[in-house]
Amino acid sequence: MSRLVVISNRVAVPKARGAAGAQGGLAGALNSALQSNQGIWFGWSGEECESYTGEIETVESEGVTTATVALSKQDIDEYYNGYANSTLWPLFHYRIDLTEYEQDFAKGYERVNERFAEAAEPLIEDNDLIWVHDYHLIPLGERLRARGMKNRIGFFLHIPWPPARLFVSLPFHERLVTTMLAYDVIGFQTDEWLDSFLHYCTKELGAEVDEASGTITYEGRTTIARAYPIGIDWDHLQEQGNTGEARQAGQRLLSSTRHRIAMLGVDRLDYSKGLPERIDGIARFFDKHPERVRDIVYIQIAPPSREDVESYQRIRETLEQKTGQINGARSEVDIVPIRYVNRGHSLAELFGFYRAAKIGLVTPLRDGMNLVAKEYLGAQDPDDPGVLILSRFAGAAQQLTEAILVNPHSPDDLSHAINKALDMPREERKRRYDAMIGTVREDNVHRWTSNFLADLQGGEFGSP
Ligand code: ADQ
Numbered sequence: 001m002s003r004l005v006v007i008s009n010r011v012a013v014p015k016a017r018g019a020a021g022a023q024g025g026l027a028g029a030l031n032s033a034l035q036s037n038q039g040i041w042f043g044w045s046g047e048e049c050e051s052y053t054g055e056i057e058t059v060e061s062e063g064v065t066t067a068t069v070a071l072s073k074q075d076i077d078e079y080y081n082g083y084a085n086s087t088l089w090p091l092f093h094y095r096i097d098l099t100e101y102e103q104d105f106a107k108g109y110e111r112v113n114e115r116f117a118e119a120a121e122p123l124i125e126d127n128d129l130i131w132v133h134d135y136h137l138i139p140l141g142e143r144l145r146a147r148g149m150k151n152r153i154g155f156f157l158h159i160p161w162p163p164a165r166l167f168v169s170l171p172f173h174e175r176l177v178t179t180m181l182a183y184d185v186i187g188f189q190t191d192e193w194l195d196s197f198l199h200y201c202t203k204e205l206g207a208e209v210d211e212a213s214g215t216i217t218y219e220g221r222t223t224i225a226r227a228y229p230i231g232i233d234w235d236h237l238q239e240q241g242n243t244g245e246a247r248q249a250g251q252r253l254l255s256s257t258r259h260r261i262a263m264l265g266v267d268r269l270d271y272s273k274g275l276p277e278r279i280d281g282i283a284r285f286f287d288k289h290p291e292r293v294r295d296i297v298y299i300q301i302a303p304p305s306r307e308d309v310e311s312y313q314r315i316r317e318t319l320e321q322k323t324g325q326i327n328g329a330r331s332e333v334d335i336v337p338i339r340y341v342n343r344g345h346s347l348a349e350l351f352g353f354y355r356a357a358k359i360g361l362v363t364p365l366r367d368g369m370n371l372v373a374k375e376y377l378g379a380q381d382p383d384d385p386g387v388l389i390l391s392r393f394a395g396a397a398q399q400l401t402e403a404i405l406v407n408p409h410s411p412d413d414l415s416h417a418i419n420k421a422l423d424m425p426r427e428e429r430k431r432r433y434d435a436m437i438g439t440v441r442e443d444n445v446h447r448w449t450s451n452f453l454a455d456l457q458g459g460e461f462g463s464p
Pocket of ligand 1: 025026158159230266267268301302303343344345346350367368369370371372375
């Protein structure tokens with residue numbers, strides 16, 4: 001097996017988290033793939049420097065080398081907060097109303113991708129497999145090719161790919177996609193995002209798409225494009241669930257809710273997660289069933305993210321306002337219907353909360369996959385599982401079809417789903433859980449890694 005080089009915006013550097021093997025999730029899975037292939041993980045350190053030097057800091061731990069560079073303030077503003085999180089993120093989540101089309105952002109994005117290519121080049125050997133992650137680094141493969149690199153290079157997009165009609169609102173959209181075709185393998189979370197991408201390639205680029213073999217041929221070069229749905233780190237989640245920390249967290253939640261049913265939302269504070277819309281759905285539920293305010297308590301865990309971007313500050317204000325309104329209108333001396341927790345929790349604590357909550361509410365307006373939905377199921381008691389209410393617009397809905405699927409934009413739909421979940425008999429809860437848990441356990445993050453790498457290693461296409 002060739003050596004593996006992973007390149008992503010951020011890197012899980014060992015010194016920040018103890019031993020490399022101790023972490024689960026995506027970082028843990030990438031680390032185990034890197035460990036078995038004496039790999040290197042390259043990206044931004046998360047640090048800001050006075051001016052960019054390209055100096056690489058390396059840390060070696062358990063057979064994995066992490067290599068990071070610091071970025072200047074201008075790079076962070078234009079590439080990370082700018083093009084990545086104010087242009088591509090909203091656009092790819094179908095939010096052209098929030099998309100900022102600033103030329104400086106586009107230039108900063110090109111510049112940092114070029115810097116990444118320049119900094120990573122000396123780390124890469126001829127037979128290395130290179131795996132680039134996510135929307136921050138779409139043109140990186142092409143930048144590496146421009147430096148003469150003939151390695152097999154793959155790319156995985158963690159977020160949705162928007163319909164062509166929205167995507168063409170991006171200035172230089174053709175350029176972005178043609179750079180993508182410099183990769184040998186392009187992975188999407190679901191068939192839906194893959195189809196949107198293929199549709200764009202056919203209609204706008206005039207590329208030749210062979211859906212049977214999953215290949216795109218453009219200007220004499222062939223690229224594999226497939227869906228590789230990401231999963232959770234099942235074993236790590238179960239290990240965390242077996243800790244005292246998980247049990248304590250679950251007990252804390254149960255003792256504080258007493259006879260009321262806990263309904264739980266766990267999300268980064270991001271407008272794509274549909275949080276204000278969710279609160280509207282809960283308000284509608286209380287309007288329709290005022291007596292049920294004694295049956296249920298909603299707990300929303302939402303730590304802030306990307307606070308330097310204005311649209312993220314606004315979402316926080318909106319959420320606080322809406323939560324305050326419902327609590328003002330519906331609270332009794334002994335009852336507060338919504339608890340809003342503005343900070344993150346460890347996975348062990350989340351496991352405890354997931355298991356104690358009889359309803360999991362996961363209602364993004366658009367989501368590449370959504371791992372919270374899978375973690376919620378993975379934490380349930382198989383003999384008495386809770387009910388998952390899931391947005392039909394999350395990638396996860398394509399696999400978790402026995403969840404109560406909802407339209408997150410419709411308060412009535414949400415209200416109806418909550419009512420149905422509250423009354424769902426155990427038999428039906430079990431039937432739905434049994435139908436979904438196999439894919440959550442088996443199609444886990446390790447399988448995702450090995451499926452992608454098998455195609456990257458073994459595909460016969462795309463030799464540059
Ligand atoms: P995110 O949008 O961050 O990631 P999501 O899949 O919802 O995606 O969550 C990722 C992880 O963050 C989960 O493991 C979860 O436990 C953790 N997390 C979320 N909220 C938390 C909280 N309040 N406290 C602590 N931890 C929390 C992007 C895409 C997704 C895609 C993932 C993986 O947007 O669609 O599923 O990448 O590819």
